[in-house]
Amino acid sequence: MSHPGLLYDGASARPAAVRWQVAGGDLVVESGAGITRVPLADVRAGSRVGDTRRVLQLAGGRQLHTDDNDAVDAAFPPAGIEVLVHRLERHALAVAASLVLTVAAGVLFIFVGLPALAERVARALPPEVEATLGDQALAILDRSLFGPTALAEDVQANLQRQFAGFVAGVEGGERLRLGFRSMDEELPNAIALPGGLIIFTDGLVALIEHDEEFLAILAHEVGHQADRHVMRSVLQQSALVAITAVVTGDVSAASGIVTAVPAFLLDNHYSRTFEQEADAYAFRSLAERGLSPAWFGRIMERLARDAGEEPAAEEEGTVDYASTHPVSATRIAAAVAAAGDEPPLGPMIVERLATEGEAARIAARTDAVRTLPQPHELLGCWESEVAEEGGSPAWQERYRGDGTFALRLRDPDTGEYSLHDGYWAASGATLVELLLYGDLADRTANGRTTRYEVVEFDPRGGIHAVASEEDAFRARPIECPPGL
């Protein structure tokens, strides 16, 4: 059974019409001029692609062109990769499997594989690489967006102290640094740079009203640093660029927007994922330090209002697929949810500087006697007894309006005073639980009775009603000693 073909001599475009077949280990080509025999070993058959015309290379530049692919396949069994590929292309099942595999692989890679890979690489990178990147980024930012900070020295010092206290408990915290910059129009912003630098803008410091809020945002930024988000983001986005270039190199029947929009959406998806991770890290590390994650929600709320948004507790139909951050309402809700049943407060035993007309300075937790802040109002004295060993005493306070309070403790044995402070923010008549740390807890963990003198001051002149009602440690009001 012979097949039609065209025989080219390699020197012209004019073929001879021939018939060919395989017989006796030879390719037998028969034309008007006669019969030629070529040993099969001397014939090179091209691989099959669909049903396109097949070319058999003979010696001396001659070529036999034929449309009879099946016959060629029978005579020249395909070898190597081409066998597999061609079989796969023919089998409907294989095609379907390819389809599923491709889609699944694509989805998995984008949402799981690439991020995982980027994380591995980011963690393996030496710190010098990150530091270089961070320095470069800062240089660019300083040239374009940032100006030198205008914050007062003491404000900076205070924040640095709080920062130091916070990162002391963070693994790898020694490479973290805090910096300040100003932005146009006093824009509030905080940014984590590779290499460990965290920048707060003057506008953000101005919006912060409580140290807990500063720590909340700091925790979020430390979250970016601890999990190396910036490095991972750089790696993921670079990889996306490269892959897009390679995969879509042949896109000509559609156009550039086909790749631009998905790339944009993917960038934002990755970015939102990192922001969510940083938020979660912030909630955890706030809770570890006895601070309520709700503080994060509070500052987010204020930031959103400052930006002109109205982040109601539930916003319907808000679309965030195209943003780099999750929508504010979502993040605030997440913060409140993370706070759980915990009231959104806790004391900060820190040195806090006065702002905006406040003249008072609250001393850090020490054993030394400090000056009480002015003006202040003594609310009363309570005596308490801790019910169980190791328990922390707690006060329940009811409050109205913004304010702070101070707790001066007198050690009954030595007679020495220590001053502790805390504050709460206004959000209606909510019960606030106050937890005291350090010296106070030490002194009261052993079941001894300690006398508390509660002193309250409110530099803003707010109205406060303070009462204690915690049965657990049975504090009872007592007559204040004279001379307070």
Added chain:
Amino acid sequence: MDVATTGPPMAMEVAPAQEPFEFRGDWREYFRIWIVNLALTLLTLGVFSAWASVRTRRWFYGNTWVAGAPFEYLAEPVQILKGRLVAVGLLVVYVLTEQLVPFLAPFLLLALSLAAPWLVATALRFRARYSAWRSLNFRFEGTDKDARRCYFLLYLGLLPTLGAIYPYVRHQQQRYTVDGHRFGGEAFTFHATVGQYYRIFGVAVLVVVAALAMAVGAFVGVTALAGDSEVLDTFGEGTWVIATFVILYLAFLPAWVYVRCRLTNLTYDRTTLGPHGFRATLRFRDLLGLYLTNTAAVVLSLGLLMPWADVRMARYRAAHLALVAGADTQSFVGAGGMAHGATGGEAAEAFDMDISL
């Protein structure tokens, strides 16, 4: 043996005056090739992409017919793979430089621009060498020196003239490409004039202005109608970014399609190959419709309809191209071929500098 008893010979028609091109591929066959290519490329982490690329080109070439015979693509996958590895290496170096040592990036870009003419010329040589029709290979004999002029020096003049010489630059590049090609003992010659290029681009500028005006007008109108409604607030800022993308795309697409359409027709109509000529009859409205529907289909199907779109475009383009035979189309004669490495070709394509006629 008697021809009559063993079946009819393969058809060899005598060529009439106009030989239309024809694309005979079925998109369903290509879909199978395409999807298997993609799956295997993914499985082999990209190594198979060289084979995939070769198979794709062989399928498209092999299904494009003129004057009774199809085209052939002859490159070997291994050559392509080597070229791809080099190209990927360059890409990685560039991206990393951009991120880690940004001040070096412009220098790297400059170095790449200086190398670009060589890459272009090598890519053209590679593609020509491995393309064939009726067993004869094409060749490209444009010099690197001429490439440097068209693809680097002339670009330097764009800024001082605020882009006014762009049509001239494009004309020179196309002439370089066409005049450099050879086939079957004959040379291609480019006869279009610079004036014709200016006329085309001039109209394109008007089209862009008109389209932009309409797009801006529509945008303003929509915003005015929506006013302070909550509809706008529902969508974050990001959606407006996408909307801007889409609007700009719609504004520039007609002009881009117009230029492509007219330039393709002009190029083919004014190109000769020895005694032969060509005739292209692409229509602007057809092409625009094709691009829009193709893009929509590809986006909506998340890329799965790309084979369908590719075949559709190939079929249209072939259907509107013809060879005007001034002599027997089988009278071409072969010459010795030149061996050329794939590196230039693949590196050029990875950076999307592929030149298509």
